[in-house]
Amino acid sequence: MDNLKSHLLGLLRTRSPEYVSSEQVCKSLGVTRAAVWKHVQSLRAAGYEIEALPHHGYRLLTVPDRLYPEEIAWGLKTAVYGREVHYFNRVESTNAVARELAGRGAPDGTLVVGEEQTGGRGRLARGWFSPAGGGVWCSLIIRPPLLPSEVAPVTLLCAVAVRRAIRQVTGLDVQIKWPNDLLLEGRKVCGILTEMSAEIEKVNYIIIGMGLNVNIQPDHFPAELRDRATSLLAGGGREYSRCRLLQCYLEQMEELVARWMKDGLEDILAEWKQHCLTLGRQVVVSTVREQFAGVAVDVGSQGELVVEDRQGVCRTFWAGEVTLADNLPPLFSQVAP
Numbered sequence: 115m116d117n118l119k120s121h122l123l124g125l126l127r128t129r130s131p132e133y134v135s136s137e138q139v140c141k142s143l144g145v146t147r148a149a150v151w152k153h154v155q156s157l158r159a160a161g162y163e164i165e166a167l168p169h170h171g172y173r174l175l176t177v178p179d180r181l182y183p184e185e186i187a188w189g190l191k192t193a194v195y196g197r198e199v200h201y202f203n204r205v206e207s208t209n210a211v212a213r214e215l216a217g218r219g220a221p222d223g224t225l226v227v228g229e230e231q232t233g234g235r236g237r238l239a240r241g242w243f244s245p246a247g248g249g250v251w252c253s254l255i256i257r258p259p260l261l262p263s264e265v266a267p268v269t270l271l272c273a274v275a276v277r278r279a280i281r282q283v284t285g286l287d288v289q290i291k292w293p294n295d296l297l298l299e300g301r302k303v304c305g306i307l308t309e310m311s312a313e314i315e316k317v318n319y320i321i322i323g324m325g326l327n328v329n330i331q332p333d334h335f336p337a338e339l340r341d342r343a344t345s346l347l348a349g350g351g352r353e354y355s356r357c358r359l360l361q362c363y364l365e366q367m368e369e370l371v372a373r374w375m376k377d378g379l380e381d382i383l384a385e386w387k388q389h390c391l392t393l394g395r396q397v398v399v400s401t402v403r404e405q406f407a408g409v410a411v412d413v414g415s416q417g418e419l420v421v422e423d424r425q426g427v428c429r430t431f432w433a434g435e436v437t438l439a440d441n442l443p444p445l446f447s448q449v450a451p
């Protein structure tokens with residue numbers, strides 16, 4: 115959105131629900147009536163409902179359900195995160211764009227957001243269903259002063275941030291499945307995909323890709339996902355503001371990363387554990403090399419999962435896919451062929 119249009123929107127928004135006279139708008143923008151009219155038309159085309167009444171002026175009636183940078187900025191309480199936004203109506207993958215931008219030096223806190231992803235990426239080379247307007251599909255570039263070996267907990271921290279944001283906006287309680295899936299009534303509502311660029315001695319940047327299913331009707335999920343995926347709409351029975359969710363997420367992320375840098379991870383990990391449904395459960399952890407079954411006994415200080423098998427052998431996992439296996443009777447531990 116160009117500066118004048120954005121200025122006009124700000125003016126209308128600040129004064130809403132009052133009218134702003136045409137003279138006031140012309141004066142504030144320093145343009146003619148005809149130019150104002152052109153910008154009003156273009157805001158309308160972007161989905162803003164603006165009333166124009168002779169002798170009264172202009173009045174903003176509704177804003178569109180879009181994740182425009184202006185919508186994200188309005189009321190956002192962060193200092194840095196989400197202050198620079200790259201917005202796409204349709205994009206292959208926000209993580210791919212973020213990686214490119216980060217490589218070209220995009221600053222800490224840069225956000226890439228798309229209304230729709232045509233090639234959304236999930237963990238373990240899976241795809242991520244990202245229909246237009248159905249959720250928050252975004253990637254946040256952060257540049258904390260960390261060693262590569264210190265980065266692992268960032269996904270846990272992100273899960274805590276999303277959980278808090280969902281709770282704040284919807285009142286819904288979601289649970290966390292190690293390492294960073296968020297589940298609502300046992301189905302996945304949010305996934306996190308973290309990528310990093312580092313040298314031996316320092317992290318250049320971390321990209322946190324977050325996909326949150328917000329206003330997707332249950333029967334709109336592809337058939338193969340229907341049993342496993344859900345949305346906030348499906349869980350809460352109503353639509354929610356994607357923009358508000360994204361703002362809260364950015365605010366929580368900024369606060370949690372600052373706390374992590376200042377005081378360490380202890381409190382954040384405690385909060386993560388409090389809402390984690392993996393701990394104490396029988397699980398099967400699948401990695402590229404093997405499957406290991408046992409009880410998830412702990413999550414270590416860097417977010418690693420400790421699983422103990424029947425023989426009392428403990429294994430530590432830094433990555434992998436966890437299947438909750440309470441209903442699978444014989445516990446097994448095996449190396450894949």
Ligand code: BTN
Nearest residue numbers: 207209235236237252305323325
């Ligand atoms: C998972 O498999 O659980 C992780 C899913 C992450 C999806 C998000 S949507 C925004 C960002 N862009 C992508 O291509 N993927 C992540």
